[in-house]
Every structure is written in C-alpha cells, then in structure tokens.
Amino acid sequence: MLASKLILKCLERENVEFVFGYPGGALLPLYEALRTSPIKHILVRNEQAGPHYASGYARESGRVGVCMATSGPGATNLVTGIATAYLDSIPIVAITGQVNRDLIGTDAFQEADITGATAPFTKHSYLVKDAADIPRIIREAFYIASTGRPGPVLIDIPRDVQLENLKTGLTYDKVDILGYKPNLNGHSGQVKRAIKKIKEAKKPVIYAGGGVLLGHAEKELMTFAEKNDMPVITSLMGIGAFPEDHPLYSGIVGSHGFEFSNFVMNDADLIINIGARMSDRGTSKLTSFEENTDFIHIDIDPAEIGKNMETTIPIVGDAKTVLNELLAKDTSGDHSKWLDEIKKIKQEHPLVYDADPPCSEMINPKVMFRSMSEMTSDDSTLVADVGLNQIWSALYYRIIRERKFFTSGGLGTMGYSIPAACGVCFATLDHPKQVFAVCGDGSFQMSMGELGVIAEHQLNVKIILITNTKLGMVRQLQCDVFGKGHYSGTDLNFDIDFMKLAEAYGIKGYKVDKNEDFNKVLPEAIKHQGPVLIQCQVHPDFIRI
Amino acid sequence: MEKKTCLSLLVENNFGVLSRISGLFARRGYNIDSLTVGTTENAKFSRITITVTGDEQILTQIKKQLNKLIDVITVIELKPEESITRELVFIKVKADDTNRNQIVEISNMFRGNIVDVARESLIVEITGTRDKIDAFFNMVEPYGILEFIRSGDTGLQRGAKVLSF
Secondary structure, three states: OEHHHHHHHHHHHOOOOEEEEEOOHHHHHHHHHHOOOOOEEEEOOOHHHHHHHHHHHHHHHOOOEEEEEOOOHHHHOOHHHHHHHHHOOOOEEEEEEEOOHHHOOOOOOOOOOHHHHHHHHOOEEEEOOOHHHHHHHHHHHHHHHHOOOOOOEEEEEEHHHHOOEOOOOOOOOOOOOOOOOOOOOOOHHHHHHHHHHHHHOOOEEEEEOHHHHHOOOHHHHHHHHHHHOOOEEEOOOOOOOOOOOOOOEEEEOOOOOOHHHHHHHHHOOEEEEEOOOOOHHHHOOOOOOOOOOEEEEEEOOHHHOOOOOOOOEEEEOOHHHHHHHHHOOOOOOOOHHHHHHHHHHHHHOOOOOOOOOOHHHOOOHHHHHHHHHHHOOOOOEEEEOOOHHHHHHHHHOOOOOOOEEEOOOOOOOOOOHHHHHHHHHHHOOOOOOOEEEEEEHHHHHHOHHHHHHHHHHOOOEEEEEEEOOEOHHHHHHHHHHHOOOOOOOOEOOOOOOHHHHHHHOOOEEEEEOOHHHHHHHHHHHHHOOOOEEEEEEOOOOOOOO | OOEEEEEEEEEEOOOOHHHHHHHHHHHOOOOEEEEEEEEOOOOOEEEEEEEEEEOHHHHHHHHHHHHHOOOEEEEEEOOHHHEEEEEEEEEEEEOOOOOHHHHHHHHHHOOOEEEEEOOOEEEEEEEEOHHHHHHHHHHHHHHOEEEEEEOOOEEEEOOOOOOOO
C-alpha cells in the first residue's frame, strides 16, 4: 500500500471525520489519497485558522481534532494555533508535510524545522523517517493527544515518505509507550487526608477549572457540591463545569472575574481546586490568602501541583475518578452559615450594569449578553474571542444546563472564535444546534477570511460582532496603567461596512446600536437557517467589564 | 535554599530527545550545570546525567517536567550516599624541564595520567569526584593552567538496583 493511503487508513481507524487543512507541494501525495478517502477535507482559508477549527471540533465532540498544512510557511502558520491548544489542553493532531528526507537540513524550498519550532508547546511530536512507522506513530499520536492531560501532537511527514510503497498495512494496535503512563486514580493516602480536611472545613470552596470539562466530570462535581453543600467557583476555562443558575454557583475568579468571587475565595478556609492551573490571571487578586487557608489540588498533571501555589494536599488523578473516590466517603458538614456569608459578600459587591452617557446611548454589552442568555437554547455553544468581548460574554452570558462556553483562555489568541465556532458546527452537522461566535472588530479582522468557509458550507453560525473601532481591552489597560487619553496604537481607524462584507459572502447581516434592536434581531437571526452576522455597535469609551 | 543535585535519566533513543530536554531547561529558565549522554546496555535507550542548581521547589518542578516528556522513561535523583558519580577532566598545564617532575608527582598522588607531553606543556587526565578534581586544580594552579575540559558528572546508583520502567 502507498504510505499516503496508509496514513488516511490510520486516520480512519482513529474515527477521524474531518481534516481541516491547506494543501501544498510537500503534501501532494497525501492530498491525492484524500481525493478518494471517506475522510472529509475542509479547505480553511489560512493555515493559522486550521488548529482553531480542530480545537472547536475537539471541544464540542470530545474527540481529537485534526488539522493539516504543507511544509515551511504552511507549517509555521500552524504554530499559534498549536500553542493555543497546548495552553488550554485541547486534544488535536497536526499533520505537516516536510521536504524529502535527503533535503532536510539543506534549507530547501519551503523547509522549516517544525518539530523544533513547536517543541515548547506540543505534548509530543514526530518526524516520520520510515514509512513503516506510520501505523505506530499515528496511533500513539492520537493516544497521547487524548489521554492524561490532553494536548496537541504534531506529525511531520516528508514528501518521499508519503510516496513509499509498503507491504504491511495496519499492523500496530496496542499502544505501549514506556515513558507515558498517565495516572488516573488518586493516591489513596492523599484522598484520605483530603476527606479529613473537607470534614473539618468551615468555609470550603470548590474551585473548578478546565480539567472538570476535559475529564467530563460535570455530573460528579454537581453531586459532590450538592452532597457537601459547598459553593462552586470556576476559572475562565472552567465556565460550563457548573451551571450558573445553581444556588451553589459563586461566580468566576481572577483578574477578569467577578469581584465577589474573589472575595469569597479570599475568605475560604479550604479551597478544593479541581483541574485549575492557578495561573497568574486566575490568582492575581488572590495575593492576600489567609495563612490558614488549606489547598487540596486535584490535577491529572503532577507538574501543575505546587507549580504556582503551595498545596496542602496534592492529589494526582483524573477529575472524575478522584471525585468518585471522594464521593465514596461521607464528608458532609453544615455550611449554611458560610453560604449566608457568601450571600452577603455578593450583595456587598453587586454586578454593575449601568453606564453613563455617551456609553449608554449605544449598546450596553453587559445588558446585551444578559438578555441574549434569555433567548438562546439550553444546549447552545458560545465561542468567545479574546478581548473585552470575551470577558463580557464570560461574565454576563449565562452558561446553564447543557450550554457550552469555549475561549482561548491560556494563550489569549485573537481570531480564535470564528474558526473554532466553525469547528463546533462541523462537529454537530448531524444534530445542528445554536452556535455563536462572539468577537470584536479587532479579533474579527484576524479571521475574516474564514467567512469563505462559512459561506461555502452554509454553516449555521451566528457571529456576534461587537464593534467600537478600537482595540478595547488594550485601550482599557492603557487607561488603567497610564491614565485616560494615553491611547496608543489601539484605533482601528476605518469604519468598515461589515454589512457589505457579509453581503459579499452571501451572509445575512444585521447592524444594531440599541439593546432593544438587538433583542428584536437575535431571535430572527437564530430562526434563520445558515450563517448570520450581527454587528453590535458599542461606544468606544465603554471599556469597563 | 539552593543546592546542587544530580539527576539520572533513562530516555528513549528517539529523534530530538536531547533537544527536547535541553530546550525544556532553557524555556523554563532552569540552569544546567552539566549534562552527559551515553549509550546503555540496551541500544534503544540512552542514559543522561544532569547536574542542576536550584531550590527544592524548582528541583521538584524540573523532575516533574522531565517526566512529562514522552521520551523520558525514568528520572531519579542520584543522592551522594546512594550513588557514585565521577567526572573526567583533561588539564593542560605549563611545564618545562625545571618543574615537569613536580607536576607528574602531584598527578600521581591524584592517580592522574599524563596523556600528552610537549616541551612547554603536559596534559593530565584525571577522573574523580568534584571535590578531588577541585583539589587537584588547586595544586597545579601555581604552575599555570593553559586550558582544561571537564566532562561534567556522570553516575549510577549503588547496589543491584537499576533504572527500570
């Protein structure tokens, strides 16, 4: 069998439905084989978007997303997307073409050392030097990407390897990697210690991170929180781990979280961290932790424990497995006093929606996302970009029931929302649902080319484009750090006619500058089968979260 | 408190494994004092000895991060009381007819070998622990050290225990 065919057979064996790719010289043999393969190829409009499509697909479906690019510039265009997936622990496999083996190292046309370039932010990578290794490498890549702490894996395949003829077929079945044995079960001694601490705690808080979602432990978290009457706070990546309309829900922590949530965390005597990294953005306001605050840190990645914060009780293991281990014992206590206290903290630090003129004369994005929450379905997915749009939607759009919220939390990659939302659409083609991409005029312009894919496939994505002809979040930082008026390089000084742009792609467009109008337009947009762009005009001085 | 620690790694002999390990140290801001790589009883594996300086938290992180690399099979700390470590050094010392014998005598005391002799210099080959080598340097310094190369520590655990997987 031709190696290029074997590669696709291997991908089929991993249940790959879609490959988000862009062809080129070093991938010609693979694309020739793709022509007759049942795997569907989606031609992205820039390789930079490819890993984001794969990421959105992976997050929605729980399966590994696959993207592909040719050697050299194609491969280097994947870099940001791969790093984005790495920081958020999203399982994707990136396949890149490489120049012929005998040309490697000669600075050949379109040659780039992509395994070297991506080493810092891939979970693992392969350069295939012998076609006979293909079945093993592809199986290992998918296994590594999707198990333990998930993450991106890159496979670099020289053109002449793709053209080799092989006698053997799918020979490799069972994965056995000596240096990779993820630990799922919590250490029984540490679990015992944790149980004791939980029983003793007067003011416990559960801090849920992205690990709860990646480990599909939402149900276990709910049972654990309800059984022990414990408040739940999430990180930005943990949004969706616990429904926001639940009485025990206590908000989002961090420098861009809710003020009251940070105060609740500060007052806690026990923080049970489940799958959160305690990153600088998540903890910058938590500098004044009481000395008697205890930390239980549950994480599947041992290196996360103790990396950013000292831990009282470390538990290495899968969120679902460890929660079940904790659920097996009675840890309940009366926390009604603590919950009353939280109610008080919440009242003392209420959410502020009001804006003064001139900001109030245009769309108030906080109110907009609150009202949007009332109009979307219980199983919708919202993909937020990076910037003010991200924080507004994270804080004010309510993730309840089966709703999902995806964003580039760790790397903060602008341009994420549109391709990732498209990935969500491809993952749900057989059971269409409401998919929203939320972005600003900055992030939209980074991925604008992908409108071509949306139009071509008539993806049912609703783009909520918040425009203020400014790079809002950087502007906010400039104002905070250097004072009002110290704006530099943050004006998008050209009033693009986004309606004409939508029209050019045959996409239905709406432009609104009043909350009432948005409320009228959104149900219409949702009803419309196919892509819609809603441009929501916000005053440039509305820079508060 | 900062301390020097010697780590022994068993790794798969795969493409790029050394650059993955050295890259990890570079990008996380850890300092490598020395690093040696060599073949093992099994052609599929290599053994790497790394000496690093850092406080307890950093050393723990280094071990955990190394363990995360797929090609790394095992990482252990070579504790002085449970292991032997040695370093190989070549030292080129200024030497002429008036003092050559004295240097040879010092070298003999340290069980060094003279591996090269010229009219104005000689090269001593010496192996040992870091302390012994430092002491030898101290002794020959007055004669004038022209140049030297230290291999960095390499070592094994004592007893029948082996790095397994």
